[in-house]
Amino acid sequence: MSGTLASTPESTFGELRAQLQEAAATFADGPDALEGILLGMVDDVDRAVREPLEIFPVCHHSPASALAVARRLREKQPKVVYLELCEDMAPLLSELRNCKLPVAVQAFATDVDGFPAEWSPLSVVAPITEASAEYQAIAYALDTPGVELVLVDRSSDHVFQWDARGTHGAGSGAEQGTPDAPPPEEEATLHGDAVGVEIGDLRPRFAELEEHLLRHGRVRHWSEWWHQYVELPLGDSDHDTYRQVMLLIGSLFRRLAPGDTHRVRVDEDRERYMWTRMREHLAASGTDPADCLYVCGAFHAASRVAEFGVHGTDTFDIGPRSATKWLHGLIPSSHAAIEAQFGLAAGSVSIAATVWAKNVRRTRVEPYRLAGQAGAKRSRARKTPAPAVAAAAVPPSDKLTGFLRQPPALDRLDEAELLGWSVEIVRAARRNGYLASTADAIAVFETSILLAGMRDRAKPTPYDFQDAAVTCIEKDTVPGRRDVRRLVEIMMGSDRVGQVGYEALPPLARDVHDRLAPLNLKLQQRGVQRARLDIASQPELERCSDVLWMLRYLMPHGSARPIMGERKLGERPIQESWDLALGTHQRALIELGYEGVSIEQVLEQRLRRTAYAPHATAATVLAAVEDATLYLRSARLADELGVRALEVLSAERSVDGAPEVLRRVRRLLAYYRTSEPVLPQWIESFVKTGYAHYCTLLPTAFTDEDATARQVAAMLGFLFSMENLALSLGCDRTQLELAVAQSHPDDPSRTALLWAAQVQLGRLSRADLRAKCDELLANPLVVPAYPRYLSGFVQALEPVPGLTDFVVEAVSNAFGRLPDPVLLPWLPTLITTLRSGGGELAPLLIREAGRIFPGRLAALDEWVPPWRAQLEPAAAHPARRAAGGHDCTLLAAHPATCDAMASLLGCDSTWETAIPGPRGAALAGRHPQTALALEALLAGA
Incomplete structure (x- = not known):
């Protein structure tokens, strides 16, 4: 390279070289560095020109x-x-x-x-x-x-x-x-x-x-x-x-x-x-x-x-x-x-x-x-x-x-052009909410000339005009979405947005446009367009609905947004309304075309990618199964992903995803039971494996500090709600009973969950549970922690919804007996707990409370809670037993019922009584508890 430069004649830029060498010697302490730069630039130009x-x-x-x-x-x-x-x-x-x-x-x-x-x-x-x-x-x-x-x-x-x-x-x-800051507009991305x-x-x-x-x-x-x-x-x-x-x-x-x-x-x-x-x-x-x-x-x-x-x-x-x-x-x-x-x-x-x-x-x-x-x-x-x-x-x-010697050309001021700019920016400012007037147009005109003169320019540039407009119009506030600087940019040339024509689109994008053609919309046009689908009267539009739902799943928010209508498992659409902006999001649609030739193929690839990701959980894989069923209606893909969900669940060692797993499995089970003649093999295996899996993790989850009460409640909800299906598939209920027996939580909320599980399994009666709650309220040392027990009971409605009336009773007793210093700080905790982790449980409590409590304020004074009304007849039973034979009048009046119950119990004795009457009174006298139970049963009937 050096030889080439040395042989290059210097006649072309000889005069320029001499001038630069003289300038380097004048302005630099030593001419070597600056001279090398300046003369090197001339050599670069000379070399490129002679190529x-x-x-x-x-x-x-x-x-x-x-x-x-x-x-x-x-x-x-x-x-x-x-x-x-x-x-x-x-x-x-x-x-x-x-x-x-x-x-x-x-x-x-x-x-x-x-x-x-x-x-x-x-x-x-x-x-x-x-x-x-x-x-x-x-x-x-x-x-x-x-x-x-x-x-x-x-x-x-x-x-x-x-x-x-x-x-x-x-x-x-x-x-x-x-970089200079770009405008914060959508087109900048x-x-x-x-x-x-x-x-x-x-x-x-x-x-x-x-x-x-x-x-x-x-x-x-x-x-x-x-x-x-x-x-x-x-x-x-x-x-x-x-x-x-x-x-x-x-x-x-x-x-x-x-x-x-x-x-x-x-x-x-x-x-x-x-x-x-x-x-x-x-x-x-x-x-x-x-x-x-x-x-x-x-x-x-x-x-x-x-x-x-x-x-x-x-x-x-x-x-x-x-x-x-x-x-x-x-x-x-x-x-x-x-x-x-x-x-x-x-x-x-x-x-x-x-x-x-x-x-x-x-x-x-x-x-x-x-x-x-x-x-x-x-x-x-x-x-x-x-x-x-x-x-x-x-x-x-x-x-x-x-070129370097000539002075800068003084471009003559084009007053007509500058005046047109000033009038146009005032008009644009008015449209965007500014209180601009003709005086502002004059001020912008004069300020542009002033700024250009201060910057040694004979003619204001667009940048001078922009500064003048901001100074004279914007003042202190921006009333609209765009400031004056942005309005000048739009006025000068606007932010032109390109568009890829139909013939240049990838096959997937063209296929989407073809399949949405029945909507009669200009899909390549930028902006939002409203599409209305009356599927009941035009069944062919259901295929458009399928495409729109898949686009909503695959493309950025706002490209396809449903206004009316939803898609759920087992439901068919009737009417839908959509806001479409496919022209605005054309880039995203084109990039979908890089992933496949149809949106169904792209969606299937993404679902598989989600399910087989290294950090996939059972909940995310079940979500992929649901999406495959909901959007693709593909039993093949759902079965494949369901097997993957079973593999992921077996490998999990935490219960973080238990609430989501429970919610999605319930939804899928309800769908398959109503739409399929038999359950898919994968979901039967999932329930069977999940039953054994959560039974194994249950004792540890009750004592694990990282596990929340909601997650433990979700585990119990899976075990109890799937119990019948799991037992029919060969699971052993003893495994669940042993898991509950081995659970020894220290946290009050989890203790309440354990009690609810014991009630569901029959190891704890409601009377015993009520006695435990009364004992807690009677202990001054435990009273501050009682609200946490109530939080556990609220979460227990997930696995044991039959305790709804008892939870209402427990909350009512807390409001009636807890002192205000304990109750009032707990109320925000209860509200936030229900809102974050028990939003679906609140309606159960509200409906039960509406059934129990009186509907009018006047009836509240004479109202007796049902749980107290049940205690009064039980308290009267010992007095009736002390009164003697009067306890058996009802039994004596219905001897056939008593004889049938006696034969079931294996009693062959005859009726014996000192009071003249039907046979069997002596038997009732010898078994007063059975007699009283039968009497209470008949009285309830």
Whole structure:
């Protein structure tokens, strides 16, 4: 490389070299460092200009670059266009004609092989707008016969291969300097977290340099500096001046970049990669380099690698791609998304689009547009490429010296344009709730001129006008959703959002549009649309309903939102109403197409992925079973996932998911019992295994500090509610009885749960349970903890709903007997407990309390609680026994009943009594307890 530079004649930039060398000696203590930088920049420009294969440096989304490319393509008519863009994106470029710009070419991979699993999904996007140099090159190459377009940048796979630090941004536009804050609009997230790769990353990577330029340029951010000092001066420049200035800027930023070795290596490897690919193509096709044009970023055009040029070395070895399977497609983009991803100032891309339109009208240069491009005019027929001019035969002239010497052009103030801006921003402010008037329009007009003068500008730029509008209109508050700064951005060019046409959509997205066609909606239109489905009168709409429910499951919130109607197991839809925004969420729908050819396939893959995830629980797998039944109506998939749920449950050693498992198993059992002739084999096995599993964990869960009362109650609920089915499948009830007998909790709430379980098993009577509660209330040491026992009883309604009346009784006794210092602090705890963990149990208590308590206030004074009324007859029994034979009058009146009961008990004695009457009185006298029990039974009947 040094030999090449030494042999280069210095006549082209000799005068400029001399001036820079003199300036270095004047302003630097020692001329070596500064002289090396300044003269090195000239050498970079000279080397790039003399390259036989014409290098055309550009900056991304620069109207001046796009205009210069369009002008040069019409003059030169190259046969081959080399473009700095990921080489694997080439097949998608022809689909741009079916889209409305801006859009982004995307490479997407979900199943990664060769990269860390936490990086998945991998996504690379290259946004394209009409005011971009790459679009001009693409449109020229695709619509001109005999022209070949070759993408030469690294592949999407290499983008991540070279990302050794795992930041997903090495060498991409996302790694620019301090980004200017993007607008907080929804369109700013259209690219998601994809890596941005774009032609022409041109921004200082040296923070001090950028700060110096902004301070001395009297601007706020980089986009404004570029617009003022590069974009406007180069808008009307000739071809040679444009190339040399852009090469000089690229060399300056390259030589003043910080010493980030990884980033420098990635930049140089990209340049080696591109020149290697170009030489390979030249050798294979035999094309003359003079008939080619290389469109790349100015940063990479001023390269110093040994592989630079058609005569560079061939020492760079391009490594193989990984085994990752990449999918490619087009996704909608927007100006805000581009600004957010590449660190540009809010509104800068919209302003660039406005400047592009003005430059086209002023210069009368005809830009290239793809034939059939949505929103574009019909292109004229392209001429057959003319023979390329031998550029190497004419030595380039020095245009840098004259450009750097000339004073800045003073653009005359266009009062009509500025006045139109001022009137329009006031009108937009009024529509958005501002109290703006004609006086504000005048103030904005005058303030714009004042700010431009303070910043040494003869004509206010859009950024000056934006500052003036904020100062004069916004005042202190923002009454609407948008502030004045955002209103100026919309007024200047608006945030244009692209759209991918139907023909360019992946098969899945086209299938969704076809299946939703009966709704008669413009699904590609942005915004929310209302769909009404009267399935009862139009049964064919049920298939649309199935698609909508699957889209709701798969796509982001808001893309398909049900307003009326729900989907439950075992129910068929009748009427539904939906809010659809598929056009707004087109990117998400397109990315679904990367996962499969139909939404059913994608949903099945995601359910399997959820069920077989390393950290899947029995509850999550049962949820997948329910979703497979609910959305896909697939018994095959439900059986497969059900077997997986059984495997996961057997391996679990905690009870964290017990409430969710109980809720979903009950729901699935109810569905299968009403819709299937027999239960599936997997759910029978699940109940049988779950019964033994929870019996084993029950004693430990009662004493485990990490387990909550709700989780223990859910375990008991599974055991008691599934008991009949489990016993019919061969389980042993003794296992449950032993598990309860081995449980010895210390916590009051879990102790109450244990008592409820003992009542359900018949090991504890209600009278004993009532006695235990009375004992607790009578013990002053236990009274403060009694509310926790009540919380346990409330949770016990899950496994033992028959205790609802007793829980009402216990709560009523607590309210009647507990002192206020104990009761009042406990009430918030009871309410929060019911709301968080027992929301479904509160209706049981409310209904039971409504049945027991009087409905009117007047009846409350004479009301006797049922549990007290039951105690009074029992208290009267000993007195009747002491009175003698009067206890047996009822038995004597019904001897047949007593004889039948006696025969059941195996008693053959006859009636004996001192009082004349029927036979059997003596037997009743000898068995007073049986007699009293029978009397109470008959009295109740």
